[in-house]
Amino acid sequence: MSTLLIEQILNGLQYGAMLFLLASGLTLIFGIMGVINLTHGSFYMVGAFCAAYAATATGSFAAAVLAALVGAGLYGLVMELVVIRRLYARDHLDQVLATFGMILFTNELVSVVFGRTPPFMDIPSFLTGTVALLPGLSYPVVRLAFILVGAVVAVGLWLLITRTRIGMLIRAGADDRAMVDALGVDIRRLFSLVFALGAVLCGLAGVMTAPLLAVEIGMGERILITTFVVIVVGGVGSVRGAAVGALIVGMIDSLGRAYIPITLYELLPPEIASTLAAGLVSASIYVAMAAILLVRPRGLLPARG
Amino acid sequence: MSDSLTHSAAAAAAPRPGPGRRLVVHGLGLAIFAAMPAIAAAAGDPFVVSLFTRFLIYAIAAVALDLVMGYGALISFGHAAFFGLGGYVVGIIAHHAAETGTIFGLATSNSALVVWPVAIGLSALLALIIGALSLRTQGVQFIMITLAFGQMVYFMLVSLEVYGGDDGLLIMERNTLPGLDLSDPTVFYYLCLAVLACWLLLCRRLVGSRFGMVLRGLKQNERRAVNLGFAPLPHRLAAFVISGAGTGLAGVLWANYALYVSPDMAAWSKSGEFMSIVILGGVGTLFGPVIGAAVFLGLEQLLAIWTEHWMLVMGPVLVAVVLFARRGLYGFLVGERSHD
Numbered sequence: 001m002s003t004l005l006i007e008q009i010l011n012g013l014q015y016g017a018m019l020f021l022l023a024s025g026l027t028l029i030f031g032i033m034g035v036i037n038l039t040h041g042s043f044y045m046v047g048a049f050c051a052a053y054a055a056t057a058t059g060s061f062a063a064a065v066l067a068a069l070v071g072a073g074l075y076g077l078v079m080e081l082v083v084i085r086r087l088y089a090r091d092h093l094d095q096v097l098a099t100f101g102m103i104l105f106t107n108e109l110v111s112v113v114f115g116r117t118p119p120f121m122d123i124p125s126f127l128t129g130t131v132a133l134l135p136g137l138s139y140p141v142v143r144l145a146f147i148l149v150g151a152v153v154a155v156g157l158w159l160l161i162t163r164t165r166i167g168m169l170i171r172a173g174a175d176d177r178a179m180v181d182a183l184g185v186d187i188r189r190l191f192s193l194v195f196a197l198g199a200v201l202c203g204l205a206g207v208m209t210a211p212l213l214a215v216e217i218g219m220g221e222r223i224l225i226t227t228f229v230v231i232v233v234g235g236v237g238s239v240r241g242a243a244v245g246a247l248i249v250g251m252i253d254s255l256g257r258a259y260i261p262i263t264l265y266e267l268l269p270p271e272i273a274s275t276l277a278a279g280l281v282s283a284s285i286y287v288a289m290a291a292i293l294l295v296r297p298r299g300l301l302p303a304r305g
Numbered sequence: 306m307s308d309s310l311t312h313s314a315a316a317a318a319a320p321r322p323g324p325g326r327r328l329v330v331h332g333l334g335l336a337i338f339a340a341m342p343a344i345a346a347a348a349g350d351p352f353v354v355s356l357f358t359r360f361l362i363y364a365i366a367a368v369a370l371d372l373v374m375g376y377g378a379l380i381s382f383g384h385a386a387f388f389g390l391g392g393y394v395v396g397i398i399a400h401h402a403a404e405t406g407t408i409f410g411l412a413t414s415n416s417a418l419v420v421w422p423v424a425i426g427l428s429a430l431l432a433l434i435i436g437a438l439s440l441r442t443q444g445v446q447f448i449m450i451t452l453a454f455g456q457m458v459y460f461m462l463v464s465l466e467v468y469g470g471d472d473g474l475l476i477m478e479r480n481t482l483p484g485l486d487l488s489d490p491t492v493f494y495y496l497c498l499a500v501l502a503c504w505l506l507l508c509r510r511l512v513g514s515r516f517g518m519v520l521r522g523l524k525q526n527e528r529r530a531v532n533l534g535f536a537p538l539p540h541r542l543a544a545f546v547i548s549g550a551g552t553g554l555a556g557v558l559w560a561n562y563a564l565y566v567s568p569d570m571a572a573w574s575k576s577g578e579f580m581s582i583v584i585l586g587g588v589g590t591l592f593g594p595v596i597g598a599a600v601f602l603g604l605e606q607l608l609a610i611w612t613e614h615w616m617l618v619m620g621p622v623l624v625a626v627v628l629f630a631r632r633g634l635y636g637f638l639v640g641e642r643s644h645d
Contacts, residue, residue: 097584098627100577105620228449279464286457
C-alpha cells in the first residue's frame with residue numbers, strides 16, 4: 001500500500017513538473033499582455049513531433065531535445081510576430097477565435113509535414129531501466145530524470161523572474177503594463193521574448209512526453225485544457241500559482257487514477273463501480289477545480305491587480 | 306455608452322424607419338432558407354437540404370450562445386455540454402425504448418412532445434448548476450471554468466459504456482410529431498426552420514425586454530447597473546439557463562437529424578466551433594450567428610471537397626475574419642450600427 005502511494009506521488013510530481021513547464025509560460029503571457037493563447041498546446045505538440053522525428057532520423061537524444069526546443073521556440077516566435085502581436089488590443093473573444101483558428105491550422109500543418117501516422121520515440125538508452133528507491137520500490141530512471149528537469153527549470157525560472165532585470169521587467173509588466181511602457185521599456189519586444197520562452201518551455205515538455213505517451217495530432221489541446229485548470233486553480237497570472245496548481249493537479253490526477261477505482265470497487269457493485277470510476281478519474285481534476293473556485297474564485301495564489 | 310443604451314431601447318420599442326439594408330438582408334436570408342428544398346429539388350441534389358438542415362441546427366445553438374456572449378458578455382466555452390446532453394437524452398431514451406421499452410421503470414415514449422421537453426428541461430437544469438457555480442467567477446476565469454465543466458460532461462459521456470462510450474449511440478428512428486412525418490428530410494428541414502424562427506423571435510423579445518436591458522446594462526457597466534438596483538447574478542443566471550436550454554434544443558434536433566450521438570457533441574472543439582460561428586457572424590446580433598453558421602459550415606464543406614487539408618485554409622480564414630472584419634459578417638452586410 002505504501003509503496004503504491006510513494007510511486008503515485010512520484011508520478012504526480014513528474015506530471016506536475018511537465019504541467020508547470022506549460023502553465024508557467026501560458027500564465028506569464030496572459031499576465032503580461034492579457035492574451036488568451038489557445039495555441040500554447042500546439043507548441044507542445046510541435047515540440048513532441050520535432051523530438052520524435054529528430055530521434056528517429058539521427059538516433060540521438062540530444063538532437064531530439066535540440067529539435068524540440070528550436071522547433072517549438074521558432075514556431076512560437078513566428079506565431080507571435082504574425083498573429084498574436086495584432087491581438088493585444090483586442091478583447092478576449094477575438095483572441096479565442098483567432099488562436100482557435102491557429103490550432104486548426106497547426107494541427108493540419110503538423111500532419112502535412114510529419115505525416116498522419118504518429119512517430120514513435122524510444123526512451124534514450126542512458127535513461128532506461130529502473131532504480132531501487134526503497135526495498136520493494138523500483139522506479140523508472142526516465143521519470144526520475146524528468147522530475148529533476150522540471151525541478152531545475154522551475155528553480156531557474158524562479159531565479160530569472162525574481163533575481164534578474166528581465167525578470168523584474170516581466171513582473172512589472174504583469175502588474176502594470178502601461179507603467180513599464182512609460183518607463184521606456186519596449187514592452188512588445190519583452191513580450192516577444194516571453195512568448196518565445198513560453199514556446200521553448202512547451203518544447204521541453206514535448207520532449208519529456210514523447211517517450212512516455214503517444215505523440216499524435218490533438219495532444220496539444222488535451223494538455224491545454226489541463227493547463228488551464230492548473231492556471232485557474234493556482235491563480236491566473238502568477239508563476240507561483242502555476243507551480244502550486246501544477247503540483248496539485250499532478251497529484252490529484254495520479255492519486256485519483258490509483259485510488260478512485262480501488263475505493264469505488266470496495267463500496268459499490270463492480271459494474272457500477274467500473275463505469276463510475278472511469279468517469280470520475282477523468283473528471284477528478286475538474287471537480288477539484290470547481291471545488292477550489294467555490295472557495296477562492298480567483299484561485300489559490302492570484303497575481304495582484 | 307448610455308447613448309447606445311437609449312439607441313437600443315428606441316430600436317426595441319419601435320422598428321426604426323430608415324436603412325432598408327437590414328430588411329433586405331433579413332428578407333433575402335429568409336427567402337433563401339424557405340426556398341432551399343425547392344431549389345435543391347430543381348437542381349436534383351437532395352444533399353443540399355441535408356446541409357442546410359445542419360446550418361439551421363447550428364444556428365439555433367449559435368443564437369443561444371450569443372444570448373449570453375453578445376448580450377451578457379459571458380464568454381462560455383462549455384456550451385457544447387448542453388448540445389451533447391440534449392442529444393444524449395434523445396439517444397438514451399431511444400436506446401431504452403429499443404432494448405427494454407422502459408427507462409428507470411417508466412414507459413418510454415418516442416413522441417417529440419414528451420422527449421424534447423425532457424431533454425430541454427435537463428439541459429436547463431445542467432445550465433442552472435454550471436451557471437450557478439461558474440458565475441462566481443468573471444472574465445478569463447469564467448471562460449476557463451465553463452470550459453472545464455464542458456470537459457467534465459464530455460468525460461462523463463465517454464465513460465458511459467452502456468451507451469456506447471467513445472463510439473456513441475445509434476438512434477433507430479426520429480421522434481414523432483402528430484401530423485408530421487419527420488423522417489421526410491424536407492419536412493424535418495421545415496420543422497428546423499420553424500424552430501429557428503420561433504427561437505429567434507423569442508430571443509428578440511427577450512433582448513428587447515426589461516430583462517434584456519438589464520443584461521446589456523450589466524455588460525456595459527456593471528457598477529452602474531448595480532447602483533441602479535439591479536442584481537447581476539439572477540439576471541446572468543437566467544440568461545445562462547435560457548441559453549443552455551436553447552443549446553440543448555439544438556442538440557435534440559441534431560440527434561434527430563444525424564440519428565447518432567457521440568461524446569464529440571460535447572467536446573471542447575464543438576464549443577470552439579459554436580463560438581467561432583457567433584464571432585464570424587457578428588457578436589451581439591441575433592441574425593449574425595445564423596449567417597455565421599451557414600458560412601462556417603458551408604465553407605468547411607466547400608474546402609473539404611477542394612482539399613483533404615481544409616483546416617490549413619479554415620484556420621487562417623478565421624484569423625483573417627478576426628483581424629479584418631471586426632463586426633462580423635452581419636455588420637459587414639448590414640453596415641453601420643448593426644445591433645438588432
